[in-house]
Amino acid sequence: MHIQSLNSLLIKTPSFIYNNKLCETLEAGLDKDLLVSCDNQKVNGITGLRDWCLAVKRVNKSRRWELKHMRELMESLMNKQRAFGPSWKFNMTSSAILSSSSPCLPHLTDDEC
Numbered sequence: 001m002h003i004q005s006l007n008s009l010l011i012k013t014p015s016f017i018y019n020n021k022l023c024e025t026l027e028a029g030l031d032k033d034l035l036v037s038c039d040n041q042k043v044n045g046i047t048g049l050r051d052w053c054l055a056v057k058r059v060n061k062s063r064r065w066e067l068k069h070m071r072e073l074m075e076s077l078m079n080k081q082r083a084f085g086p087s088w089k090f091n092m093t094s095s096a097i098l099s100s101s102s103p104c105l106p107h108l109t110d111d112e113c
Contacts, residue, residue: 003022003026004049004050019047020047023046023047023052027044034059034063038055038059
């Protein structure tokens, strides 16, 4: 909310930015991945600056948690691979080949989601 405080000092000057434009300006500076996550969560439909900032923070927190969880999962898999050695790697490769030849279900349509 520091930006909003600074912007309030600019009231009645040509540099003042209204809240909806301020949201758009801040959105343009977001990380690409965070921007995609915000779009998926429909954050761009929020009009109030404070509500918009809180929504972006919520999405970012959720995204960071997911990334942390994925990192921990990958580290766990890598540790298992080191523990089991080359034979584990071979088994993963052969099981991946077997599973790729098994039939796959079609993707869900928009109506089914």
